[in-house]
Amino acid sequence: xxxxxxxxxxQEPPSGEIARERLRLVLAHDRANISPGLLEVLKxxxxxxxxxxxxxxxxxxxxTYTEGPRVNRLVADIPLRTERRARR
Amino acid sequence: xxxxxxxxxxxxGGVGKTTIxxxxxVALAMRGQRVVTIDADIGLRNLDVMLGLENRIVxxxxxxxxxxxxxxxxxVRDKRLQELYLLPAAQTRDKSALRAExxxxxxxxxxxxxxxxxxxxxxxxxxxxxxxxxxxxxxLIVTNPEVAAVRDADRVIGLIEAEGKGPARLIINRLKPExxxxxxxxxxxxxxxxxxxxxxxxxxxxxxxxxxxxxxxPVAFTDNSPAGRAFHQIxxxxxxxxxxxxxxxxPGFLERLFRWMRFEGEEQQ
Ligand SMILES: Nc1ncnc2c1ncn2[C@@H]1O[C@H](COP(=O)(O)OP(=O)(O)OP(=O)(O)O)[C@@H](O)[C@H]1O
Ligand SMILES: [Mg+2]
Numbered sequence: 001x002x003x004x005x006x007x008x009x010x011q012e013p014p015s016g017e018i019a020r021e022r023l024r025l026v027l028a029h030d031r032a033n034i035s036p037g038l039l040e041v042l043k044x045x046x047x048x049x050x051x052x053x054x055x056x057x058x059x060x061x062x063x064t065y066t067e068g069p070r071v072n073r074l075v076a077d078i079p080l081r082t083e084r085r086a087r088r
Numbered sequence: 089x090x091x092x093x094x095x096x097x098x099x100x101g102g103v104g105k106t107t108i109x110x111x112x113x114v115a116l117a118m119r120g121q122r123v124v125t126i127d128a129d130i131g132l133r134n135l136d137v138m139l140g141l142e143n144r145i146v147x148x149x150x151x152x153x154x155x156x157x158x159x160x161x162x163x164v165r166d167k168r169l170q171e172l173y174l175l176p177a178a179q180t181r182d183k184s185a186l187r188a189e190x191x192x193x194x195x196x197x198x199x200x201x202x203x204x205x206x207x208x209x210x211x212x213x214x215x216x217x218x219x220x221x222x223x224x225x226x227x228l229i230v231t232n233p234e235v236a237a238v239r240d241a242d243r244v245i246g247l248i249e250a251e252g253k254g255p256a257r258l259i260i261n262r263l264k265p266e267x268x269x270x271x272x273x274x275x276x277x278x279x280x281x282x283x284x285x286x287x288x289x290x291x292x293x294x295x296x297x298x299x300x301x302x303x304x305x306p307v308a309f310t311d312n313s314p315a316g317r318a319f320h321q322i323x324x325x326x327x328x329x330x331x332x333x334x335x336x337x338x339p340g341f342l343e344r345l346f347r348w349m350r351f352e353g354e355e356q357q
Pocket of ligand 2: 105106107129134208209210
């Protein structure tokens with residue numbers, strides 16, 4: 001069974017790798033003093049503001065914080081609801 | 089002649105600060121250095137028992153600061169070595185009995201007669217931590233290869249930098265090469281990359297450290313244990329020597345054979 005999982009890449013990454021990824025995120029948030037909770041708040045407010053002007057898909061909105069080599073960024077990914085408009 | 093003040097701190101508790109302070113004290117003293125280990129963990133003193141000197145304490149750091157004795161009277165000499173001393177913490181007081189200025193003054197008074205003053209910091213980032221860092225010329229940060237310990241180390245690294253005491257150097261304690269090899273423990277490279285800090289030593293998980301804590305004879309007294317050797321390497325690096333970082337010990341042929349057989353067994357189930 002294990003072998004099959006491995007062949008199909010279904011296996012979880014080793015826990016050391018998971019630790020590293022979790023730390024990468026936690027340290028980034030700690031250093032910038034931007035908590036995941038704050039990102040949620042920002043997301044809700046962005047959805048409210050944007051959808052007043054443009055139809056968007058609120059469930060698809062993602063606000064993330066990333067550490068770069070030179071600048072750290074807040075990235076908001078906001079999918080528009082173009083499909084529905086085209087159908088109208 | 090003026091001593092270097094090296095503070096050993098961590099953020100997270102229980103990662104090995106006191107063990108490391110005691111062992112570096114022993115290793116440095118064995119190498120001819122005149123050393124005072126200072127227990128700055130007021131109210132939770134442990135350095136005395138790690139060094140096996142708990143029965144010889146008369147005065148403590150707070151007695152010195154509050155003028156009940158002279159500094160020299162509070163120093164406990166370790167008779168097993170030429171020049172190793174302990175300045176014990178007070179056990180029945182709390183961290184507010186000491187201010188940062190007191191630590192600086194005490195260390196300055198000791199500087200002229202010794203080569204190294206090793207300060208064992210309490211866990212946390214409050215007054216006790218600030219007291220321990222105040223006199224430091226150099227700060228060593230201890231972490232374990234675990235998420236919570238690395239996260240707290242990162243916080244402390246930031247604070248040390250803000251205090252103008254950086255750059256600190258990192259000690260990774262309780263590393264298990266076996267777990268790293270099978271991917272179930274953060275490896276040294278990952279920790280260094282995440283924390284963006286220089287390494288001064290890696291100490292493996294080693295049962296002899298626990299035996300040593302039971303008996304009050306730090307493992308650094310001999311270099312026939314993996315942890316003992318690691319402490320001596322760190323001591324040499326503190327003394328300015330270039331000591332290469334040895335790669336992790338790989339498991340031997342038999343060990344690998346057993347593992348292979350175990351793996352085969354699982355497949356057949
Ligand atoms: N390399 C090691 N291998 C095995 N056990 C270890 C190792 N390092 C430390 N320990 C054990 O871990 C425990 C905690 O160590 P220690 O008291 O030195 O931590 P600490 O950081 O000073 O704790 P505190 O924050 O409470 O002051 C002790 O029981 C010690 O024996
Ligand atoms: Mg301690």
